[in-house]
Ligand SMILES: Nc1nc2c(ncn2[C@@H]2O[C@H](COP(=O)(O)OP(=O)(O)OP(=O)(O)O)[C@@H](O)[C@H]2O)c(=O)[nH]1
């Protein structure tokens with residue numbers, strides 16, 4: 001059961017990925033730099049897909065940027081950024097070159113393309129309706145080989161190296177894919193230690209344990225867009241429409257464009273927060289909203305207003321879905337929900 005060979009392969013590939021990440025071409029890198037330059041951008045999404053599935057057509061449809069579209073493969077050879085405006089937020093959408101099978105192991109410019117997608121907040125996986133299942137499976141594999149896990153949570157495993165005492169394993173659930181001996185061998189191999197405390201709260205696989213040990217995996221949301229539905233019969237389509245995190249579109253014929261935009265917004269999970277000055281009603285205009293990543297706190301709002309707000313913070317009142325009572329007192333660590341109204345009280 002122990003995948004020693006698999007582990008070695010993973011390690012070798014890891015080293016390769018690191019080298020590749022450093023070698024990003026300036027062109028693809030420009031998009032990452034743009035991220036830092038344009039402070040008004042609230043989120044970043046990257047399109048990943050095989051050639052000619054409609055990525056550039058999508059960018060040209062939902063943003064003001066025109067990216068060349070044509071019926072031949074590899075029309076797009078660089079990274080073309082566009083901006084999608086949703087609910088008052090500017091969201092960057094990247095049009096990237098198509099990737100092919102074997103991209104992660106060096107075919108075409110696939111590694112650079114995937115490395116660019118790795119730094120975004122959401123992957124928009126563009127698929128061609130006629131072949132969507134196969135394309136999806138292949139693309140997930142390519143992303144996985146570059147350390148990207150889509151639509152997964154990080155495994156709930158905590159490993160703390162110790163100076164003595166052997167490897168102590170505590171699991172809060174039954175492990176059906178891996179036994180304690182394997183865990184000890186893998187940790188011994190990877191951490192070069194035979195002393196560690198391991199707490200496992202999930203029925204993990206060998207691969208998931210390796211993910212935890214290797215460490216630099218990214219866990220990203222991914223929205224599947226099944227495009228060119230105009231080329232399929234209704235029956236052939238039905239099952240895609242029912243799958244989670246999947247939208248069917250005909251970008252050419254304008255079908256489901258608004259829906260896919262809304263799904264991008266939801267997949268990003270941005271939190272809109274409105275501030276309320278003392279004695280005044282809050283301004284609920286979209287232009288007055290502040291945008292934060294999911295899980296942001298009152299402290300993040302303070303930092304977003306002024307650098308002194310955290311040190312002068314005395315308390316906050318919050319209205320909205322994150323609190324039971326309207327309003328409710330909240331501290332710096334209170335996690336906010338979309339559309340909350342916050343009043344910050346200072347010393
Ligand atoms: N039938 C149909 N064709 C479409 C649709 N969307 C795009 N196309 C066509 O598909 C072809 C490829 O579109 P592109 O936008 O260039 O595709 P791409 O994914 O950017 O391609 P590369 O840059 O070469 O990787 C063009 O001829 C488009 O007109 C659609 O919804 N239905």
Ligand SMILES: [K+]
Pocket residue numbers: 051052053069070071072073074075076
């Ligand atoms: K094309």
Ligand SMILES: [Mg+2]
Pocket residue numbers: 055056057068069075076095096097098
């Ligand atoms: Mg293109």
